[in-house]
Structures are given as C-alpha cells and as structure tokens.
Amino acid sequence: xxxxxxxxxxxxxxxxxxxxxxxxxxxxxxxxxxxxxxxxxxxxxxxxxxxxxxxxxxxxxxxxxxxxxxxxxxxxxxxxxxxxxxxxxxxxxxxxxxxxxxxxxxxxxxxxxxxxxxxxxxxxxxxxxxxxxxxxxxxxxxxxxxxxxxxxxxxxxxxxxxxxxxxxxxxxxxxxxxxxxxxxxxxxxxxxxxxxxxxxxxxxxxxxxxxxxxxxxxxx
Ligand SMILES: Nc1ncnc2c1ncn2[C@@H]1O[C@H](COP(=O)(O)OP(=O)(O)O)[C@@H](O)[C@H]1O
Ligand SMILES: [Mg+2]
Numbered sequence: 001x002x003x004x005x006x007x008x009x010x011x012x013x014x015x016x017x018x019x020x021x022x023x024x025x026x027x028x029x030x031x032x033x034x035x036x037x038x039x040x041x042x043x044x045x046x047x048x049x050x051x052x053x054x055x056x057x058x059x060x061x062x063x064x065x066x067x068x069x070x071x072x073x074x075x076x077x078x079x080x081x082x083x084x085x086x087x088x089x090x091x092x093x094x095x096x097x098x099x100x101x102x103x104x105x106x107x108x109x110x111x112x113x114x115x116x117x118x119x120x121x122x123x124x125x126x127x128x129x130x131x132x133x134x135x136x137x138x139x140x141x142x143x144x145x146x147x148x149x150x151x152x153x154x155x156x157x158x159x160x161x162x163x164x165x166x167x168x169x170x171x172x173x174x175x176x177x178x179x180x181x182x183x184x185x186x187x188x189x190x191x192x193x194x195x196x197x198x199x200x201x202x203x204x205x206x207x208x209x210x211x212x213x214x215x216x217x218x219x220x
Contacts, residue, residue: 014054021051024047027043048092053181072113078112082115082116093132098136100138111195118192125151150212153208158174158202189211
C-alpha cells in the first residue's frame with residue numbers, strides 16, 4: 001500500500017519537475033542577464049536533484065512491489081548519452097571541472113536510460129559528497145571484454161568499514177552534516193549494474209574516491 005502510494009506520487013511528480021527543468025534551461029540560454037543566469041542555475045541544480053530522487057524512490061518502490069529493474073537494451077552511441085549527463089551536471093555546477101577520458105568507439109548493448117541514470121547518480125555524488133573545488137575525472141572504455149565506466153573525485157577518504165555499506169538502501173556514509181540525500185542513489189546504481197550482469201565497486205586511495213561500473217560486453 002505504502003509502496004503503491006510512493007510509486008503513484010513519484011510518477012506524478014515527474015512531469016512538473018521536468019517542466020521546472022525546462023524553464024531552468026531556457027533561463028540559462030538568456031546570457032544577457034546575470035541574475036537570470038544565477039537563478040537558472042539554482043533551478044537547474046535543484047530540479048536535477050529532485051529528478052534523481054524521484055527516479056531513485058520510484059525504483060526503490062518498484063523493487064519492493066516485486067518488479068525488479070527491467071532493461072530495454074539498445075545499441076545507441078554510448079559517448080553521446082554520457083555527454084548529455086555531463087552537460088546537465090555542468091549546467092548545475094558551473095564552477096566544477098569534469099575531465100573526460102573516453103576511449104570508446106563501439107556502441108555497447110545496454111539500457112541507455114538506465115546507464116545514464118546510474119552515471120548521473122555517480123557524477124552528482126562526486127560533486128555533492130566530494131571536494132567540488134577539485135576536478136572530477138570520468139573514464140569510459142572497453143577493457144578486457146568489459147565496458148568500464150568510472151568516476152573519481154577528491155575528498156576525505158571513506159573508512160574501509162563503511163565502503164561496502166554505501167550500496168545498501170538508506171546508507172549515508174559517515175558524517176552527513178548538512179548533506180541531505182536519501183541514501184538510495186548507490187543502491188539503485190548497483191541494482192542497475194547487476195541487472196546488466198555487471199558490478200559497481202568503490203575504492204579509496206590517495207585522497208580520491210573512485211566508483212567503477214563494469215559490464216561484460218559481447219562485441220560484434
Ligand atoms: N563520490 C563520493 N565521494 C564521497 N562520498 C560519497 C561519494 N558517493 C557517495 N558517497 C557517500 O555514500 C553515501 C551514499 O550515497 P548515495 O547512495 O548516493 O546517497 P545520497 O547521495 O542520497 O546520500 C553518501 O551519503 C556519501 O556519504
Ligand atoms: Mg547520491
């Protein structure tokens with residue numbers, strides 16, 4: 001019952017949030033006015049967060065209702081939809097530096113919308129939870145017959161005893177002063193990885209944190 005209510009509410013919130021995001025993007029195309037730009041960025045940042053939360057809650061409720069993550073596999077140009085996610089995040093975080101290390105010319109058979117959702121969760125985590133004054137590096141490529149996508153940010157090292165728990169629902173790591181989130185993003189991201197027969201891992205070294213997706217691929 002509660003899950004059904006969440007599922008309906010989440011679904012109905014999608015359209016108004018999309019409308020807000022569209023308005024934000026229109027505002028950001030009005031370069032002549034600085035105030036409009038600033039307000040547009042705030043709207044873009046907030047509506048992106050709302051959209052991610054809604055998608056994560058919807059997926060969580062669906063999982064509880066017994067419907068796992070279902071995939072629609074297509075062979076779209078991978079780099080193109082990864083670039084769209086990066087562009088969205090850059091609009092929301094104009095001061096950020098995102099370094100791209102893409103070495104990917106093949107089209108990989110995945111659910112592009114799901115991989116975008118996973119990537120969006122990882123990339124906004126990097127900016128929300130990491131040191132956003134330092135660059136975030138995104139790598140994508142085919143290594144040893146698997147599609148690998150990783151996001152690395154600087155930040156306080158996460159103690160190893162917390163690392164595995166981050167992928168559990170409602171897990172929010174250690175110190176969460178003033179950082180609001182549901183703690184569902186990494187859980188959903190790892191569910192998306194598993195649905196693709198892949199994995200999502202985290203490692204922490206030399207002041208950086210890396211989340212890496214690996215999906216086995218069959219290249220034609
Ligand atoms: N890139 C990152 N750098 C540092 N800490 C992170 C990063 N990504 C996730 N975390 C930690 O893992 C927790 C869980 O992340 P997530 O499941 O996305 O939930 P939320 O972002 O809603 O808190 C975060 O609250 C944070 O403590
Ligand atoms: Mg998150």
